[in-house]
Amino acid sequence: MSASPTPSFCVSLPPREVILDPSFWRYKNEGNANIIFSSVSSIPAYQGLALRVRKSGSRSLEVPSSKPNQANSYQTVLTYIESTIIPLVGSEYTAPMCLQEVTPQFLTELDEQTSSYRPDYRLHKGIDSSYVHAMVTIDLTYSPKSPSSNPSISTAETGLSVEIKPKWGFLSNSVALPQDHIKRKTCRFCMKKYLDRHRDQYKSRPGAILPLTEFCPMDLYSPNSERVERALETLYRNPRNNMRLFNGDGYLTTPPSWNQQVLRFFQKHVPSSIVNEADSKLHLTSILESHLTPVLVGILLKEPILRRIQRWQQRLDQWDIEALYPLVRDFMVDPSNGPLKDRLLTLPTSDEWAYAAEQALLDSRKQQPDYINPNAHSLRQAIVEYLISATLKDCSIFISLWFPPADDTTTTTEPPQHHTGQLIFSWDTVSNRAIVTDATTTAGPSTPLAAGNPDHHLAGGTELWYSIHAIDLDPKPISKFEKYFGGDQNIVNYYKSLNLTRVCQAD
Numbered sequence: 002m003s004a005s006p007t008p009s010f011c012v013s014l015p016p017r018e019v020i021l022d023p024s025f026w027r028y029k030n031e032g033n034a035n036i037i038f039s040s041v042s043s044i045p046a047y048q049g050l051a052l053r054v055r056k057s058g059s060r061s062l063e064v065p066s067s068k069p070n071q072a073n074s075y076q077t078v079l080t081y082i083e084s085t086i087i088p089l090v091g092s093e094y095t096a097p098m099c100l101q102e103v104t105p106q107f108l109t110e111l112d113e114q115t116s117s118y119r120p121d122y123r124l125h126k127g128i129d130s131s132y133v134h135a136m137v138t139i140d141l142t143y144s145p146k147s148p149s150s151n152p153s154i155s156t157a158e159t160g161l162s163v164e165i166k167p168k169w170g171f172l173s174n175s176v177a178l179p180q181d182h183i184k185r186k187t188c189r190f191c192m193k194k195y196l197d198r199h200r201d202q203y204k205s206r207p208g209a210i211l212p213l214t215e216f217c218p219m220d221l222y223s224p225n226s227e228r229v230e231r232a233l234e235t236l237y238r239n240p241r242n243n244m245r246l247f248n249g250d251g252y253l254t255t256p257p258s259w260n261q262q263v264l265r266f267f268q269k270h271v272p273s274s275i276v277n278e279a280d281s282k283l284h285l286t287s288i289l290e291s292h293l294t295p296v297l298v299g300i301l302l303k304e305p306i307l308r309r310i311q312r313w314q315q316r317l318d319q320w321d322i323e324a325l326y327p328l329v330r331d332f333m334v335d336p337s338n339g340p341l342k343d344r345l346l347t348l349p350t351s352d353e354w355a356y357a358a359e360q361a362l363l364d365s366r367k368q369q370p371d372y373i374n375p376n377a378h379s380l381r382q383a384i385v386e387y388l389i390s391a392t393l394k395d396c397s398i399f400i401s402l403w404f405p406p407a408d409d410t411t412t413t414t415e416p417p418q419h420h421t422g423q424l425i426f427s428w429d430t431v432s433n434r435a436i437v438t439d440a441t442t443t444a445g446p447s448t449p450l451a452a453g454n455p456d457h458h459l460a461g462g463t464e465l466w467y468s469i470h471a472i473d474l475d476p477k478p479i480s481k482f483e484k485y486f487g488g489d490q491n492i493v494n495y496y497k498s499l500n501l502t503r504v505c506q507a508d
């Protein structure tokens with residue numbers, strides 16, 4: 002059998018017969034188009050892997066022909082991520098991925114063994130056994146255990162993961178929009194939440210409407226620690242689908258249990274009086290704010306991943322769909338444009354994706370495009386750029402935390418292979434709040450990464466490992482281009498009808 006073309010950012014994998022044994026995989030979760038499994042093995046080298054398989058009736062990518070090119074579907078995703086997203090976001094923030102040839106028998110058996118674990122509302126779509134590839138990647142929720150640890154100790158105590166969907170992090174600066182346009186004052190997310198609430202009122206029972214979220218992505222993307230704190234705390238109060246928390250066993254937890262999960266993870270590293278006091282109060286946001294917020298703020302300020310995502314979201318959406326789509330529409334109905342117009346909305350080739358990223362990197366301060374006399378080339382380039390920006394506007398950030406497993410032997414425990422860095426976690430007994438410092442700083446006294454009490458009274462000081470990755474980086478289908486315009490106009494027009502004057506703060 003010929004080998005699959007393997008992208009260069011693959012991890013080392015177990016032998017094929019291990020991967021193609023359905024009992025090696027345990028159902029983890031699923032979205033609309035994929036089901037995710039995690040590996041189950043007593044062999045350390047085989048632990049911490051995840052398998053992604055396509056569901057039936059799902060099409061993450063359309064191709065111009067009527068029959069989806071299934072054999073290349075995951076290959077197309079991997080090529081796009083490697084050639085287009087990694088140069089923009091950084092390979093250090095992208096989890097390794099490998100294409101894996103699979104058989105119909107394997108996919109069918111996996112489907113059969115999984116159905117009883119899946120939620121009822123998802124069961125109308127099973128695994129599509131006609132796909133010839135699956136994707137193997139790192140299980141970002143995996144918590145390493147010391148080899149000598151008592152196997153009965155739950156890894157829920159050694160790991161914690163937070164997924165954040167940060168959404169759009171910029172105000173439009175398109176010269177094609179009027180200077181007083183609402184998009185220059187209010188961010189997309191803060192406009193959209195009003196339309197979402199309006200739609201919820203028609204879908205939900207009275208009383209089931211969630212309060213309007215106070216989250217503004219502009220705060221999360223800010224380099225100001227107080228604004229990042231504010232963003233996280235609004236997400237704790239009303240996470241919707243913008244924040245999820247997983248315990249060390251890799252299970253998704255429900256928001257009412259978040260304080261317990263966070264306490265459980267940090268309990269060995271904070272003074273016992275704090276744990277007892279917290280147990281008696283169990284106040285959701287105060288525990289998350291005192292324990293988890295300083296850690297997340299420290300990581301988000303130290304690592305440039307969010308700033309890169311924000312930069313390329315904006316740079317690759319210079320026209321704004323409100324200006325771009327009408328130009329594309331006019332071009333396509335003009336018969337004098339001949340066959341050029343028919344190629345404007347075809348599926349981008351891998352070379353086109355890569356070229357757009359390359360051009361953005363070569364000239365990040367590129368002049369605004371010519372809106373007065375656009376041609377087929379400039380419109381096509383703007384469409385491809387817009388779709389890359391759309392991937393970055395819809396991706397998630399996955400942050401995993403681990404305290405090195407306590408070991409009763411002299412064995413050195415290594416961080417997981419996908420870890421990004423280390424922090425020193427301490428407890429400030431004056432403010433009763435965690436403080437994190439950069440573990441890589443060796444000269445002089447360490448500086449807290451987030452705002453804190455300048456007169457610290459620190460207790461303890463434990464190494465804390467973390468990883469941070471961008472996930473959900475698939476290319477967006479060009480068939481949605483018109484829909485993006487319609488959605489944008491619905492959001493803006495509904496928000497305008499409310500006569501609100503919210504101003505979202507840029508950096």
Ligand SMILES: [Zn+2]
Nearest residue numbers: 188191217505
């Ligand atoms: Zn906002």
